[in-house]
Amino acid sequence: MKFFRMTNQREVILEEIGRYKGHPTADLLYERIKKKLPHISLATVYRNLEILSEVGKIRKLEISGRQKRFDRELKEHNHIYCLQCHRIDNIHMVSEQMLASGSEKEIGYKISGCRIEFFGICPECQRKNKPQKQNESADSHVTCKLNTRQREVLAALESYTTPCTGKDIAAMTSLEAAQVSCQLASLKKKGLVASPARWKYKITKAGKDAL
Amino acid sequence: MKFFRMTNQREVILEEIGRYKGHPTADLLYERIKKKLPHISLATVYRNLEILSEVGKIRKLEISGRQKRFDRELKEHNHIYCLQCHRIDNIHMVSEQMLASGSEKEIGYKISGCRIEFFGICPECQRKNKPQKQNESADSHVTCKLNTRQREVLAALESYTTPCTGKDIAAMTSLEAAQVSCQLASLKKKGLVASPARWKYKITKAGKDAL
DNA sequence: CCTTGACATAGTAATTATTACTAATTATTT
DNA sequence: AAATAATTAGTAATAATTACTATGTCAAGG
Ligand SMILES: [Mn+2]
Ligand SMILES: [Mn+2]
Ligand SMILES: [Zn+2]
Ligand SMILES: [Zn+2]
Numbered sequence: 001m002k003f004f005r006m007t008n009q010r011e012v013i014l015e016e017i018g019r020y021k022g023h024p025t026a027d028l029l030y031e032r033i034k035k036k037l038p039h040i041s042l043a044t045v046y047r048n049l050e051i052l053s054e055v056g057k058i059r060k061l062e063i064s065g066r067q068k069r070f071d072r073e074l075k076e077h078n079h080i081y082c083l084q085c086h087r088i089d090n091i092h093m094v095s096e097q098m099l100a101s102g103s104e105k106e107i108g109y110k111i112s113g114c115r116i117e118f119f120g121i122c123p124e125c126q127r128k129n130k131p132q133k134q135n136e137s138a139d140s141h142v143t144c145k146l147n148t149r150q151r152e153v154l155a156a157l158e159s160y161t162t163p164c165t166g167k168d169i170a171a172m173t174s175l176e177a178a179q180v181s182c183q184l185a186s187l188k189k190k191g192l193v194a195s196p197a198r199w200k201y202k203i204t205k206a207g208k209d210a211l
Numbered sequence: 212m213k214f215f216r217m218t219n220q221r222e223v224i225l226e227e228i229g230r231y232k233g234h235p236t237a238d239l240l241y242e243r244i245k246k247k248l249p250h251i252s253l254a255t256v257y258r259n260l261e262i263l264s265e266v267g268k269i270r271k272l273e274i275s276g277r278q279k280r281f282d283r284e285l286k287e288h289n290h291i292y293c294l295q296c297h298r299i300d301n302i303h304m305v306s307e308q309m310l311a312s313g314s315e316k317e318i319g320y321k322i323s324g325c326r327i328e329f330f331g332i333c334p335e336c337q338r339k340n341k342p343q344k345q346n347e348s349a350d351s352h353v354t355c356k357l358n359t360r361q362r363e364v365l366a367a368l369e370s371y372t373t374p375c376t377g378k379d380i381a382a383m384t385s386l387e388a389a390q391v392s393c394q395l396a397s398l399k400k401k402g403l404v405a406s407p408a409r410w411k412y413k414i415t416k417a418g419k420d421a422l
Numbered sequence: 423c424c425t426t427g428a429c430a431t432a433g434t435a436a437t438t439a440t441t442a443c444t445a446a447t448t449a450t451t452t
Numbered sequence: 453a454a455a456t457a458a459t460t461a462g463t464a465a466t467a468a469t470t471a472c473t474a475t476g477t478c479a480a481g482g
Contacts, residue, residue, distance in 0.1 A: 005449070005458060021372045026439085035382040041461045046440065048459095063328060064273035067439065082333035084340075091329060108334035117274060117326040118302060122293035123319035129295075161232045171246040216429065216478080238468085252432045257469065259430095278468070 004055055012036050013048050017058055023069040023088045080109055153183045154207055163200035223247050224259050228269055234280040234299045291320055364394045365418055374411040
């Protein structure tokens with residue numbers, strides 16, 4: 001494992017976040033830190049803000065579509081931001097209560113919405129994470145049924161909701177039309193694609209599983 | 212008001228989002244649209260995705276710290292994304308229910324968290340939005356009590372939680388130390404800053420209001 | 423028809439925030 | 453002290469998005 005050194009730069013960065021009320025951006029902090037460490041580099045500030053948030057000394061705040069911000073407050077809390085001036089304030093209630101009650105008065109915001117994002121590990125990634133020992137066997141075992149061309153065709157089909165033609169697929173992939181129709185035929189035989197209408201193809205449940 | 216023309220480019224963009232299952236990014240859509248309109252420009256795709264989401268024909272999805280994505284589904288729903296591969300899926304329950312019940316099985320994600328962001332208009336912006344007619348009077352009325360130097364000093368003080376010295380403020384602003392101490396004295400007389408200890412200054416409630 | 427002005431476009435340049443790279447520096451372990 | 457590991461400043465590069473510019477399209481109104 002990697003050893004974490006509390007360097008002078010890191011101490012000053014931490015101190016400056018602590019001194020600052022609110023949710024400063026990396027460049028704002030840089031401007032301030034420069035006053036104390038005139039030779040520090042912006043890259044150092046960025047790198048250390050990242051590292052400090054990884055080791056849990058600060059929190060990284062990623063508000064959608066905006067610059068990252070950093071937070072000295074480690075207690076669990078949510079945030080509210082202004083659509084107009086983009087300032088960010090703390091909020092200490094949970095969503096439902098919040099929206100229901102008239103407690104918006106408390107912080108003075110006129111609330112127009114709320115974005116909720118869950119995150120975690122998707123089924124595919126969970127599957128990918130499991131096998132660690134059988135590197136080569138896994139590869140040869142799973143792919144023995146699908147060659148790269150078939151896989152490419154299947155992947156292309158998977159991303160469409162409506163049935164599409166071989167030409168469509170050829171356009172989406174690096175394959176030629178002839179190659180595509182050849183692969184489609186073979187995939188259809190295996191039951192991985194279906195043809196709801198002449199020249200129209202669509203991935204099947206089995207096809208999705210095979211991917 | 213601005214007139215919205217449904218151009219060919221816009222039709223193709225809309226159609227391609229509709230055909231695509233999931234939450235495509237601008238560049239992915241561009242790659243596909245190019246197959247149909249080889250001369251379209253990436254800037255046109257970006258511009259129109261923005262406009263189409265403004266007029267409500269699609270939804271813009273801004274997942275924190277990542278590329279924007281677009282969604283043909285207009286019904287109200289939330290999203291879940293994978294920390295590892297960054298794929299995004301729909302989710303149709305509300306936060307609390309979701310986390311409580313074991314319904315994560317349903318979508319197969321291993322949920323590790325949830326980000327909640329409220330947004331709206333902050334008190335300051337609400338205030339700023341009100342006066343529209345008295346442009347010049349507002350300016351002269353509010354600022355008659357605070358000159359730019361005082362305002363600068365006050366703003367610097369406001370952003371600190373701990374009391375700080377005149378030197379601190381001088382470092383943060385474009386002002387010289389002498390100027391700062393002169394302004395601090397005058398601000399203190401007006402009750403806009405307090406001095407909890409010799410050489411240490413701190414903004415007062417009145418000072419915050421004056422800003 | 424022909425002009426006028428609003429809207430849109432392709433192509434490109436510029437911007438912004440962030441990350442990657444590199445050689446030098448500093449701290450830690452042997 | 454020498455070897456190793458972590459960190460740094462400075463700079464280059466990247467990625468996504470937006471701004472700019474000259475050109476093109478279209479729908480009235482005379
Ligand atoms: Mn906070
Ligand atoms: Mn969706
Ligand atoms: Zn995943
Ligand atoms: Zn605001």
